[in-house]
Amino acid sequence: xxxxxxxxxxxxxxxxxxxxxxxxxxxxxxxxxxxxxxxxxxxxxxxxxxxxxxxxxxxxxxxxxxxxxxxxxxxxxxxxxxxxxxxxxxxxxxxxxxxxxxxxxxxxxxxxxxxxxxxxxxxxxxxxxxxxxxx
Amino acid sequence: xxxxxxxxxxxxxxxxxxxxxxxxxxxxxxxxxxxxxxxxxxxxxxxxxxxxxxxxxxxxxxxxxxxxxxxxxxxxxxxxxxxxxxxxxxx
Numbered sequence: 158x159x160x161x162x163x164x165x166x167x168x169x170x171x172x173x174x175x176x177x178x179x180x181x182x183x184x185x186x187x188x189x190x191x192x193x194x195x196x197x198x199x200x201x202x203x204x205x206x207x208x209x210x211x212x213x214x215x216x217x218x219x220x221x222x223x224x225x226x227x228x229x230x231x232x233x234x235x236x237x238x239x240x241x242x243x244x245x246x247x248x249x250x251x252x253x254x255x256x257x258x259x260x261x262x263x264x265x266x267x268x269x270x271x272x273x274x275x276x277x278x279x280x281x282x283x284x285x286x287x288x289x290x291x292x
Numbered sequence: 293x294x295x296x297x298x299x300x301x302x303x304x305x306x307x308x309x310x311x312x313x314x315x316x317x318x319x320x321x322x323x324x325x326x327x328x329x330x331x332x333x334x335x336x337x338x339x340x341x342x343x344x345x346x347x348x349x350x351x352x353x354x355x356x357x358x359x360x361x362x363x364x365x366x367x368x369x370x371x372x373x374x375x376x377x378x379x380x381x382x383x
Contacts, residue, residue: 158295161342180383182380182382184380187299193365205382208383209381209382209383210381210382210383211379212379212381214350214352214377214379215352215355215357215359217350217375217377217380218352218355220376221298221300221330221375225298225311230301230311231300231301232301234380234382236382245382246382246383247383248381248382248383249382249383252346252348252379252380252381252382253382254300254302254371254378255300255301255302255378256302256378257301257302258301
């Protein structure tokens with residue numbers, strides 16, 4: 158289960174819509190092992206592509222600093238799929254960097270956009286329930 | 293020279309759960325040798341057996357991507373902050 162405040166869910170959707178023609182990506186922060194998103198850090202997509210993304214590493218550095226300064230950790234990543242379902246692609250699975258992270262997908266395929274979250278551990282995808290709302 | 297090395301969550305299990313560690317060295321490579329001396333489980337996690345930075349990590353010296361300033365040969369001075377970040381990508 159991942160608890161996601163409504164305004165942060167909307168921030169991810171807004172970012173995805175703003176970058177409509179490319180995949181949007183960013184990091185989410187919260188307490189380690191807390192299963193709650195407390196902050197969203199939009200990042201650049203170095204690939205500027207509608208089908209792949211590489212999260213800008215300097216943006217990651219800044220997000221990590223901001224999170225540490227606020228007593229949080231980077232606990233996951235979100236990115237958009239512009240024309241496909243909110244489900245991890247083989248590329249997402251192959252490149253998933255951290256088995257402890259939440260992998261959040263924002264799909265713009267349908268209106269309204271769909272937000273779903275997954276765990277990816279040793280290549281295995283497990284969807285987790287997203288509970289929208291504050292603690 | 294003492295510097296701070298910030299670890300991503302995925303590597304902390306190899307460093308006693310710490311989010312950052314102190315290390316010594318005059319270059320990035322020496323600093324990484326020192327953290328492996330302190331935490332042998334970090335061996336191979338950041339630097340390949342061929343002695344190069346893994347492509348699935350990004351390393352910053354303060355605000356600079358070390359790949360552009362000499363990679364493992366990049367010099368460090370007291371109080372530099374070295375950040376190890378996983379490369380994040382997908383499709």
